[in-house]
Structures are given as structure tokens and as C-alpha cells.
Amino acid sequence: MMLAVTTFTLLLVMAMAMVRGFAGPSIFDRVLAANLFGTKTVLLIAVLGFLFGRPEFLDIALLYALMNFISVIAILRYFEHTQKAEEGRSADE
Numbered sequence: 686m687m688l689a690v691t692t693f694t695l696l697l698v699m700a701m702a703m704v705r706g707f708a709g710p711s712i713f714d715r716v717l718a719a720n721l722f723g724t725k726t727v728l729l730i731a732v733l734g735f736l737f738g739r740p741e742f743l744d745i746a747l748l749y750a751l752m753n754f755i756s757v758i759a760i761l762r763y764f765e766h767t768q769k770a771e772e773g774r775s776a777d778e
Contacts, residue, residue, distance in 0.1 A: 688736045695729045716760055723753030 699722055706718030727750045734742025 688732060691732050692729065692736070695725050695732065699725045699729070712764055713761075716757060716764075719760075720753065720757045723749070723757070727753065 702718045702722040702725065706715050706722065709715040709718055727746045730742050730746040730749060734740060734746065
């Protein structure tokens with residue numbers, strides 16, 4: 686029963702993160718919402734693995750956590766680079 690409540694709560698928080706991601710006024714709000722969604726997905730995979738008695742789901746959750754971390758860092762670096770390039774172009778004009 687408690688795992689079902691946890692699963693439902695994680696799904697609710699993931700839905701709220703998606704709403705925040707779509708409504709976020711800046712790109713950094715959207716990246717933060719994507720990171721939150723990814724983190725809650727890792728938790729959901731771990732809870733479902735425990736709920737179904739499949740310990741190999743934890744390996745999948747760890748891999749997903751690593752991919753989430755690397756992708757968020759890559760996205761932030763990309764936007765940092767493009768923002769600096771735009772500032773350089775506006776200073777030249």
C-alpha cells in the first residue's frame with residue numbers, strides 16, 4: 686500500500702515538473718524542471734523495481750541517473766556558450 690502511495694506521489698511531482706518546464710520563463714527554469722523530472726524518474730524506477738521484486742531495475746535507475754546528470758551539464762554548457770557568443774556579437778555592433 687505504501688509503495689503505491691509513493692508511486693502516485695512521484696507521478697504527481699513529475700507532472701508538476703512538466704508543467705513547470707513548459708511554463709518556465711527562462712531556459713534555466715526549464716533545465717531545472719527537466720533535471721527534477723529525471724531525478725524523480727530515477728526514484729520511480731527504483732520504487733517500481735522494489736514493488737515488482739526486480740532488483741535489476743536499480744541498475745537501470747543508476748544508468749538513467751548518470752545520463753540525466755551528464756545531459757543537464759551538457760545542456761547548461763551549450764546555453765552558456767551560446768549566451769557568450771550572443772553577447773560577443775552584440776558588443777561588436
